[in-house]
Amino acid sequence: MTVHPAAPSLDLLREQIAALLQNPATGHGLARTLRATAKEIEISRYHQASSRAWPSGRIDTAPERVQIGGGAHRIDNFFNIDAIPPADLLWDIREGIPLHDASVQVMFSEHFLEHIDYPRSVKHYAREAHRVLTDGGQLVTGVPDAAFLLKHYPANPKLAAEMVERWYSKRDCLGDINTFLDVINYAFRDQDDAPNYTPHLWAYDEKKLIQLFTEAGFRTVEPWAFDATTANPKRQWGSVYVVAKK
Ligand SMILES: C[S@@+](CC[C@H](N)C(=O)[O-])C[C@H]1O[C@@H](n2cnc3c(N)ncnc32)[C@H](O)[C@@H]1O
Structure with missing residues (x-):
């Protein structure tokens, strides 16, 4: 024995x-x-x-609209999955998506993908999203746009000041963002070792999102027109969103 x-x-x-x-x-x-x-x-x-509660790794309901990593930004009529409260289901997405094959019509996330490790968890998430979507189902993904930031470096310090104001003015890191390169460091790492934030682990632009979701099997990946009835209005500036269709 x-x-x-x-x-x-x-x-x-x-x-x-x-x-x-x-x-x-x-x-x-x-x-x-x-x-x-x-x-x-x-x-x-x-x-x-x-x-x-769900030892099979699948919950027994089949929500048609799902938000991943929404944090405090809940969306009406969406089932919210996050690693920590508040959410309808607490689940670490790095372990997979606890939903049935071909059951979801719309899956949405913003400012989530960059918080999980690339490539292992990010590519696993893209494949899992493809598995749970119905044929014709849509995966909408928004992330901080690294291209937007880098495009203006180092020539446009005024824009760096606007970024600091919009993204960091209410955070305790403010005094440590002293140059444009500090802004870039923060966008790529977010706040490492901060009590309320988990760091950014990878940076994205539209091209990277298209490559990622195409590799996972999606038929098309296109820019998504920002819609504040779903997305968090404070994320519009400086983010890139795509919609991947199965
Ligand atoms: C920066 S917040 C974004 C919240 C919201 N989407 C927004 O735009 O305001 C990142 C969210 O992703 C969630 N998250 C990070 N890692 C996760 C994981 N492994 N599984 C599930 N959720 C995760 C965090 O708990 C947090 O709610």
């Missing part, structure tokens, strides 16, 4: 990390990694709770 060691406990690890973060002997570098691990543990605990 095989004897399995007791499963390591996430709760215990969480307590140990909290204790280490209180300990003055824990240096800055280790503390950064521990804070990132603590965030992953939080996501994992929510995900594991949902996985226990």
Whole structure:
């Protein structure tokens, strides 16, 4: 008979990390990694709770309109899936999309894709989105437009100032964005090691989105006309959106 060691406990690890973060002997570098691990543990605990409810990895309803990574921006008549509350379902999308094949008509996300790791999780997400959409179904994706930012570097510092005002004026990183290159660093990494934000892990432009979704099997990938009844109005400036059709 095989004897399995007791499963390591996430709760215990969480307590140990909290204790280490209180300990003055824990240096800055280790503390950064521990804070990132603590965030992953939080996501994992929510995900594991949902996985226990849906052990097949598929929920028993079949929503036709789904938003992924909407955070506080809920959309009427959409089923909202996010890693953390508030959402209709807490699920770590890096583990797949918990919906049935060919069941969704519209899937929407904005300012989500750049927060998951490329290529493993991003390409997995694109394939999963293709699997759950009906024939003719649409995947709408909006991300910060790296091309918009880079197009103006370094010649247009006025635009850099506008970017800082629009994107970072209410954040505690404001005093550390001192040059145009700092704006670019922030857009590519967002706030690494910040309590309320997860960093950006990859940058996108329209060409990259077209390549990504074409590779995943979508028939067409085209620019999406911004529609504030679905999208978050504050995302319009400086973002790029595409619609991929199955
Ligand atoms: C920058 S917020 C964008 C929120 C909203 N879409 C908006 O535009 O205001 C990124 C969202 O993606 C979610 N997210 C990040 N990683 C995720 C993952 N692995 N699975 C599910 N949601 C995730 C975060 O919890 C957060 O709500």
